[in-house]
Amino acid sequence: MDEEQLVRRVARGDRDAFDELYRRTSPWLAVRLRRRCADDDVVADVMQETYLAVWRAAAAFAGAGVGGSAVGWLWTIAARRLVDALRRRSRDARAPHAALPMPPAPPAEDEVLGTVLGDEIGAALNRLAPELRQVLQAMVLDGLTVRETAVLLGVPEGTVKTRARRARIALREALS
């Protein structure tokens, strides 16, 4: 049984299906969230809110925006909850955001490369400045809007737009 069927059974109130869904997807979700937020308390809260939302609103899952994938749906919820949590925290404490761990490094995983992104675009990505890459990751990989990206990275919206534009130009040049 795949994740989409599990979500549909959760929609009918099947608690076992929910536990199975949690067992299958939570490790992946936790690792992915922890790579974006250094604070484990926030990650735990976001995870809890995400799965509660799944339990509450599984009946609304149509998968339209994410190509019918339940896992993509899960990530959409989690990313939005993470942005909300960061927004709340920055309002409460005005604390600086934890920087995303993304030092420029040589591509050590050449064997997985090329299968998804293609060599030229991979190399171009690695040459990008780190702050441009963060913007690109939030907007392209995580599917966030400009405003949400601004909250996630802790920079003004205008900066996000500028960086996105610079990243776009740099990638275009590298690919042409």
Added chain:
Amino acid sequence: MRLATFLGRRDRARKPVAVAPDHVPRAVLARYAAGAPGFGTDALWTVEAHLESCPSCRGVLAEALERYSPETASLLNLVGSRLATELPRTARMPARRRRRVARWAPPGLWAWLVMALAVVGAALGLDVAGSSRVLPSLVLLVAPVAPLIGVASLWSTGLDPAHELVVASPRAGLYMVLRRTLAVLIVVVPALTVAGLAVGASPARWLLPCLAFTAGALVLGELIGLGWAAFSLGLAWTAGVIAPSLLAARTPLLLEPASLPYWSGFTVLIGLALLLRRDAYTGLRSAPWFVR
């Protein structure tokens, strides 16, 4: 957002489509799970995009957690135990079918519909039990006012906890009242038809009076409240028609086929009155029936 969309590229054919035929090597997954730095962006993207679409790699990642990232594993246990206490307390969104039904009926309608059906059933039972005596059919006598039992509950503060929201919604007003009335009729009229056919009271004799009373309750409801309107009409019919015809043991003149033209004219008049006063159903101040 897809990368090609982000870049605004049209020549997508040049770029390989984002499909990974192979799986991510275990060592890479272990480093990803451990949160190890030094991932190239391209590798990170590749891994994350692949994980989203590959259940088996997610399984491998879950196994790697125990060994390479105990903090994540303990975090998962913590969240799991918190969820176990939270889930039973969490209200759930109703399934689509129930939401669709709720668009047609206020929450308290069921009990009233059951009561209307019970009245029809009781009339049918009395008819069948007393068929040897020469009495007018009770089903026929009850039929004109049977839907009023349901109509009485359509629009009241006491039965709908969300009445303030309902009355402020764009569909509130005559449209919503008519829709709910239709829901009542859809349940009650077939039951009456079955019961009537069983005792020889065809719908031709009671359907028009039935509709006239229902519409009349709606018109009167604009003035004194739907509940009171249904109650007073029902009481008037019981006292003025049902009781005398039971005492006299004959079918009332009002339900003879000869009076049907009058009923149809009456129904048209009531319908016109309903249309003329349809604005009285919008807005809280001009809706006295919403006062308890």
